[in-house]
Amino acid sequence: MEIKHHWTQEEITEIYNKPLMELLYEAATVHRKYHNPNTVQVSTLLSIKTGGCPEDCGYCPQAARYHTDIEGNDLMSVQQVKAQALRAKASGSSRVCMGAAWRNVKDGPEFDNVLEMVRTINKLDMEVCCTLGMVTENQAKRLEEAGLYAYNHNLDTSEEYYKEVISTRGYEDRLETLNNVRKTNVTVCSGGIIGMGEKEEDRAGMLVALARLNPQPESVPINALVPVEGTPMEEQQKVSIWEMVRMVATTRIVMPQTQVRLSAGRTDMSKEGQAMCFFAGANSIFAGDKLLTTPNPDVTEDMQLFKELGLDVQKPFEKHSQRKSVEAADSVHQSLGEKPKWSRPGHKIEKNVEAQEKRKKAKA
Numbered sequence: 001m002e003i004k005h006h007w008t009q010e011e012i013t014e015i016y017n018k019p020l021m022e023l024l025y026e027a028a029t030v031h032r033k034y035h036n037p038n039t040v041q042v043s044t045l046l047s048i049k050t051g052g053c054p055e056d057c058g059y060c061p062q063a064a065r066y067h068t069d070i071e072g073n074d075l076m077s078v079q080q081v082k083a084q085a086l087r088a089k090a091s092g093s094s095r096v097c098m099g100a101a102w103r104n105v106k107d108g109p110e111f112d113n114v115l116e117m118v119r120t121i122n123k124l125d126m127e128v129c130c131t132l133g134m135v136t137e138n139q140a141k142r143l144e145e146a147g148l149y150a151y152n153h154n155l156d157t158s159e160e161y162y163k164e165v166i167s168t169r170g171y172e173d174r175l176e177t178l179n180n181v182r183k184t185n186v187t188v189c190s191g192g193i194i195g196m197g198e199k200e201e202d203r204a205g206m207l208v209a210l211a212r213l214n215p216q217p218e219s220v221p222i223n224a225l226v227p228v229e230g231t232p233m234e235e236q237q238k239v240s241i242w243e244m245v246r247m248v249a250t251t252r253i254v255m256p257q258t259q260v261r262l263s264a265g266r267t268d269m270s271k272e273g274q275a276m277c278f279f280a281g282a283n284s285i286f287a288g289d290k291l292l293t294t295p296n297p298d299v300t301e302d303m304q305l306f307k308e309l310g311l312d313v314q315k316p317f318e319k320h321s322q323r324k325s326v327e328a329a330d331s332v333h334q335s336l337g338e339k340p341k342w343s344r345p346g347h348k349i350e351k352n353v354e355a356q357e358k359r360k361k362a363k364a
């Protein structure tokens, strides 16, 4: 079946608002056509550099400008990452995603270390993914050579609502990063967050932006906002399970081949709610008691749920193969010492400014 790319916001909003039983039936039918409905991938998200981020993403406790309880840490060592990856593998994860709280990748020793982490996890026969902020084409090629399987860079929301969430980087730059990754054989992972105060049209708008990419992203994480005290979104109301199910089902319908990842916000979902998300087309979860900095269900609880639902853990590389890593000394794509000028829209977001002021007062 041919994949449709030219979705409109109206069409997707209409799907999102279908009677729930009809929506579920349609999504589950698409899901069965393209995926094994009885397997779910388990991934582990590792925060390799936490906190102190210069960006102002209104949902994020890692932004240095807000007053949160996050304990920051410098870049982990390759050995620490290897130990955590082995632990994740032993508990059933087939994919490790390494996240660093950076605005963008900078050529230099820290990036060289990350490339070594990629090589190390690649050799453990696990899918290796990174989320490091914006990347240039050469940096994406260096990650590809190191043996990266996927690069994550979320669009977060629609282009229209994005202006209410982030002022320090532009939507265009996000798309440019995805485009740079697409010039390599690294797969693209990009999704967003619901519950940030956006309208249903914005949820559809984000899916339009993702579905129009050709090829569509191989992986789309759907997060429910976990409001964290001290961030501009601390008072946002949590989304209902119905909204999450609708978002997962709609994503599945418009991006049939994609791995849909049920990401942040699972601690607030019942087992039944999660089961409904799997039925609607979610085929990946993140394991471990922390998702970067927010709480996540314990892996033993997840395995118990899989048992109850008769789900199997998906093996690595079922969708794509992973290239062998090239050692640093043999790599063709060396550091260019790039200093790319990513944009800074710099518009004022009232609630972000208020959260920053609060921090200043708390520090004084």
Ligand code: SF4
Pocket (backbone or CB within 6 Å): 053, 054, 055, 056, 057, 060, 061, 062, 063, 100, 101, 102, 103, 133
């Ligand atoms: S979401 Fe990423 S870029 Fe934005 S503030 Fe948090 S760590 Fe920084």
